[in-house]
Amino acid sequence: MSENLLEVKDLYVNYKIYEGILKVLNGVNLTVKKKEKVGLIGESGCGKTTTMKAIMRILPDNALIPNGNIFYKGRDILKMSDDEIQKIRRENISMIFQDPTAALNPVLTVGAQLMDVIKYSTDEELTKREIRELAIKALKDVALPDPERILKNYPIMLSGGMRQRICIAMALISAKELLIADEPGTNLDVTIQDQILRLIGRLVEERGISVILISHALGAVKGLVDKVYVMYAGDIVEMAPTEKLFSDPIHPYTQALFKTVPKLTGGGIPEAIKGRIPDYINPPKGCRFAPRCIHAMPICMKEKPPLKNIEDEREVACFLYE
Amino acid sequence: MVSYVAKRLFYSIFVLIGLSILIFTLTRIIPGDPARLALGPLAPEWAVERLREKLHLNDPLPVQYIIWLKNAIQGDLGESLVSKRPVVKDFLTYFPATLELVIFSTIIATILAILIGAVAGRYANSWFDNLARIFTYIGISVPGFVWAILLLFLFGYIWKVLPTMGQLSPGLPRPPVRTGMMSIDALLVGRWDVFIDHLKHMILPALCLSIGRIAQESRILRAGIIENLKKDYIAAAISYGIPERRIMLSYLLKPSMIPMVAVMGMDIAGSMGGSYIIETIFNWPGFGRYSLWAMLNKDLNATIASVMLMGMFFAIFNIIVDVIVAYLDPRIRVMERAT
Ligand SMILES: Nc1ncnc2c1ncn2[C@@H]1O[C@H](COP(=O)(O)OP(=O)(O)OP(=O)(O)O)[C@@H](O)[C@H]1O
Ligand code: SF4
Ligand SMILES: [Mg+2]
Numbered sequence: 001m002s003e004n005l006l007e008v009k010d011l012y013v014n015y016k017i018y019e020g021i022l023k024v025l026n027g028v029n030l031t032v033k034k035k036e037k038v039g040l041i042g043e044s045g046c047g048k049t050t051t052m053k054a055i056m057r058i059l060p061d062n063a064l065i066p067n068g069n070i071f072y073k074g075r076d077i078l079k080m081s082d083d084e085i086q087k088i089r090r091e092n093i094s095m096i097f098q099d100p101t102a103a104l105n106p107v108l109t110v111g112a113q114l115m116d117v118i119k120y121s122t123d124e125e126l127t128k129r130e131i132r133e134l135a136i137k138a139l140k141d142v143a144l145p146d147p148e149r150i151l152k153n154y155p156i157m158l159s160g161g162m163r164q165r166i167c168i169a170m171a172l173i174s175a176k177e178l179l180i181a182d183e184p185g186t187n188l189d190v191t192i193q194d195q196i197l198r199l200i201g202r203l204v205e206e207r208g209i210s211v212i213l214i215s216h217a218l219g220a221v222k223g224l225v226d227k228v229y230v231m232y233a234g235d236i237v238e239m240a241p242t243e244k245l246f247s248d249p250i251h252p253y254t255q256a257l258f259k260t261v262p263k264l265t266g267g268g269i270p271e272a273i274k275g276r277i278p279d280y281i282n283p284p285k286g287c288r289f290a291p292r293c294i295h296a297m298p299i300c301m302k303e304k305p306p307l308k309n310i311e312d313e314r315e316v317a318c319f320l321y322e
Numbered sequence: 323m324v325s326y327v328a329k330r331l332f333y334s335i336f337v338l339i340g341l342s343i344l345i346f347t348l349t350r351i352i353p354g355d356p357a358r359l360a361l362g363p364l365a366p367e368w369a370v371e372r373l374r375e376k377l378h379l380n381d382p383l384p385v386q387y388i389i390w391l392k393n394a395i396q397g398d399l400g401e402s403l404v405s406k407r408p409v410v411k412d413f414l415t416y417f418p419a420t421l422e423l424v425i426f427s428t429i430i431a432t433i434l435a436i437l438i439g440a441v442a443g444r445y446a447n448s449w450f451d452n453l454a455r456i457f458t459y460i461g462i463s464v465p466g467f468v469w470a471i472l473l474l475f476l477f478g479y480i481w482k483v484l485p486t487m488g489q490l491s492p493g494l495p496r497p498p499v500r501t502g503m504m505s506i507d508a509l510l511v512g513r514w515d516v517f518i519d520h521l522k523h524m525i526l527p528a529l530c531l532s533i534g535r536i537a538q539e540s541r542i543l544r545a546g547i548i549e550n551l552k553k554d555y556i557a558a559a560i561s562y563g564i565p566e567r568r569i570m571l572s573y574l575l576k577p578s579m580i581p582m583v584a585v586m587g588m589d590i591a592g593s594m595g596g597s598y599i600i601e602t603i604f605n606w607p608g609f610g611r612y613s614l615w616a617m618l619n620k621d622l623n624a625t626i627a628s629v630m631l632m633g634m635f636f637a638i639f640n641i642i643v644d645v646i647v648a649y650l651d652p653r654i655r656v657m658e659r660a661t
Contacts, residue, residue: 058557090563102554107577107651117562154652167558174562 004071005178005210006032006055006093011068013050013059013234015280021064022280024050026234026288028068029307032178032210037201039221039242040214041257042231048214049098051231052180054078056095057085090121094175096200098182098214100163104155110166111135111151114173121174138169142199161185161192168196172203179204179211186216194220218258222246227313230254233288234280236307239315251316252293287319295320323648326658330644334637338630342394345629346387349622350379356620360403377622390626399630400623404616409627412612417631418502419489420601420608424593426505426521427528431535431589435582439540440575443547454540461537466596469530470603477526485523487605494519527604531593539582539589546578580651587643591636 013025024047032038040048053059055070057077070077072092077085097103105113114135119126126134132151139147142165155163164185171179181200185193197213197220204211215221221228221242228245230238230253238251249255284290290300299319307317357373358365378386393400399409442454478486485491489504494516497507505524508516550556551574559573560566597610605611613628615621648654 053557056557056561058561060552060557086563086565089561095558095561097554097558099554103558105555105559105573105577106653107580108572109652112572113559116559116564116568120562120564120568154656156653156656170558170562 003034004031005034005036005073006030007069007071008051008055009069009071011051011054011070012066013047013054013068014064014066015060016062016064020281023283024234024280025054025068026283026304028231028234028236030229030236030239032212034177034210035208036210036227037204037225038210038212039225039228040212040231041216041218041221041228043257046231047234048231049182052095052182052212052214055180056089056093090174091176092174093178093180094171094173095180096167096171096182096184099187100167101155101160103167104163106155108154109151110153110155110158114138114151114166114170117170117173134173138173139166141172141203142166142169144169160188161196164188164192164196165199168200168203172207175209176207177209179209181211181213181215183214183216193217197224200224218246230257233283235288235304235317236315237289237317239307241313244314250310250321251318252295252320253289256292256294287317323645323655326648327641327645330641334641337637338633341633342391342626342630343387345626346390347383349620349625350383350386352620354620356403356622359620394630399627402616402624403621404619404624409623412624413609413627413631415502416607416609416612419504419606420594420597420610421635422503422505423524423528423597423601423606423608424531424590426524427531427535427593428586428590430528431532431539431593432586434532434536435539435543436575436579438536439543439582440547440570440578442540443544443551443578444570444574446544446548451544454544458537458541461533462541464533466530466534467599467603469533470527470600473526473530474603484525485519486526487523489520489523489606490516491519491523527600527606530600530604531596535589535593539585542585543578543582546581547574550574550578576650580647583643583650584647587640590639590643591632594632594635 008028008030011025011028012023015022015024028047028051030038030040030051040051042048050059050063054063054065054068055077057080059065065078068078072088075084077088080088104110111132115131118131118134118138135151136147139150144150144162144165150158150162150166155166158166168181168184171181179200184200185196188196194217197215197217200211200213201224211225213221213225225242227239227241229236230245230249230251232253238245238249238254240249245254246258249258284301286302287293287296287300287305290296293300297319303319305317305319307315308321309315310321355370355374357370357377357379361370361373374380378389381389390400397410399413401407402409402412405412438454438457442448442451445451474486477484490496495513497504497511497513497516500507500510504520505517508514508520556569556573559569564573594610597606597608598614599610600606601608601611602614609628609631613624613632616624616628648658
């Protein structure tokens with residue numbers, strides 16, 4: 001577990017909107033090693049999905065990347081040719097989208113979409129029949145009953161849980177090395193969400209691939225990942241091995257976050273920390289958490305705290321640990 | 323799907339009955355005595371009176387309507403006061419030419435609307451999109467007959483590469499009438515020269531009927547494409563590594579076309595309406611021109627029949643379009659089944 005598979009370095013992403021420029025990602029740093037399971041948590045709107053879309057190079061047209069690198073096995077995804085990134089998407093990295101209903105095309109059958117993913121996931125010329133068999137197997141792998149029927153169905157005919165499983169099946173086909181799971185099961189009820197998360201955990205384990213798991217279900221994240229990144233307003237504020245992070249969070253934001261979550265129940269991230277995520281058009285100049293931080297010092301208003309290694313496998317971005 | 327169509331047909335009947343009451347009343351209350359108009363100013367008063375009696379014009383309006391409806395249900399729409407033939411016969415003679423023109427213009431309109439709309443939407447704000455935008459504003463605001471006059475002037479006087487009048491160049495034989503659509507009739511007897519010449523005659527009138535539709539439909543498609551390009555399912559398809567061409571054609575175009583196809587029913591009907599004037603201008607011997615004549619001459623039966631028959635096709639086209647929309651959009655099919 002030493003080789004870095006993915007290395008996001010000092011990544012900035014802005015969105016151009018009518019009112020101005022949203023400076024969302026503010027120098028994100030994040031690494032994923034081979035077979036490593038990585039959690040990513042943070043309030044709604046802090047830029048988790050933005051980071052993942054940047055990795056897949058599928059940011060919307062109004063997004064700009066003023067600075068940063070995303071190294072995949074040492075090659076910068078942001079500088080790859082279309083053919084190269086296309087190959088990575090087809091074979092190496094894949095993403096489970098946050099909202100499975102939106103991620104499935106409403107006018108194509110599940111079969112048409114799933115079989116397209118299979119067809120283009122390899123350079124081999126598969127026959128129609130082989131593709132179909134692989135599709136059925138993919139649906140069985142995510143524990144969907146009656147796959148033959150599901151192939152013929154349109155997404156609207158299926159339940160939310162089934163759509164979620166289909167999205168997982170589609171993503172797994174081309175995630176031969178890294179799976180990105182963006183809040184899987186969030187819109188579903190808690191027991192189904194739990195099943196979905198455990199399913200992803202098991203499949204990732206079986207296939208020996210790496211995963212970035214974004215989730216609000218802190219309890220579930222705890223049992224599934226090796227290390228956790230905490231994100232706040234476009235910054236990675238803390239990273240630590242899972243056990244350490246939950247038993248001894250050191251960044252003021254992480255501490256506030258956990259304090260508001262009743263221990264062990266594994267509830268979602270509440271909005272109960274005082275204040276709100278800052279406005280991205282005019283974000284705070286120094287530490288973006290400063291307006292809400294109970295430890296804020298004068299320097300926090302002026303400078304951005306860098307993400308620093310403070311002990312083995314542990315990073316934090318806060319002037320308290322200078 | 324069958325019950326879906328049956329339901330639409332059932333509703334259409336009510337629409338058509340409503341339409342018939344409206345047009346029936348309108349034709350009777352506008353000034354001018356149809357019997358006098360039919361017989362001319364020199365006809366003696368008793369002859370006019372006899373015709374009035376024959377047409378039931380002296381009866382109260384509701385009675386007249388019931389009589390008309392009873393005959394209409396049996397397929398008898400009365401006699402034209404101008405051609406002196408049963409209106410239904412006139413319809414069968416003239417309508418195929420109109421249908422041919424409308425179908426041809428629909429083909430032109432649909433192909434061009436899809437091409438222009440798809441490219442303009444995919445490359446929004448490019449030079450092509452800007453050009454298309456200018457075309458759209460002009461296309462939507464200028465009515466068909468103005469195009470007709472412009473095109474007539476252009477091709478009739480300045481650049482004589484396309485015929486501007488009638489259906490066939492002098493010297494070419496009319497193919498024997500089988501379907502009434504000359505292009506098909508020409509093909510049935512294997513006369514390619516006649517077929518091509520006839521198509522050339524169709525281009526200008528069909529274009530006049532199409533320009534507004536191309537403008538409107540391409541605009542709707544463009545909006546759909548821009549809207550859907552932002553959808554997660556497109557980003558997802560890209561993230562699975564599906565090639566761009568495949569994404570454009572099946573993941574993007576299909577859902578984006580739904581709103582465009584939905585207005586096509588109205589647009590085809592609009593072309594039918596437009597044919598009244600366009601056929602007259604281009605001297606196209608279709609049912610539109612016939613109907614305009616009927617109206618100008620207060621030919622009661624022919625006027626009502628033309629409106630009703632056009633209305634019927636209007637309804638049929640809309641049902642066809644609804645079926646196509648349901649085919650494109652499974653959400654509609656699912657909802658339909660649920661009700
Ligand atoms: N296409 C876009 N145009 C403009 N702003 C955007 C766009 N996409 C995202 N944003 C903004 O960027 C910020 C980060 O969004 P992002 O979706 O990355 O957050 P997130 O952490 O995934 O949140 P959530 O937990 O709600 O999914 C938000 O303030 C959001 O409003
Ligand atoms: S850098 Fe300052 S403001 Fe930011 S979290 Fe640390 S103490 Fe609080
Ligand atoms: Mg998100």
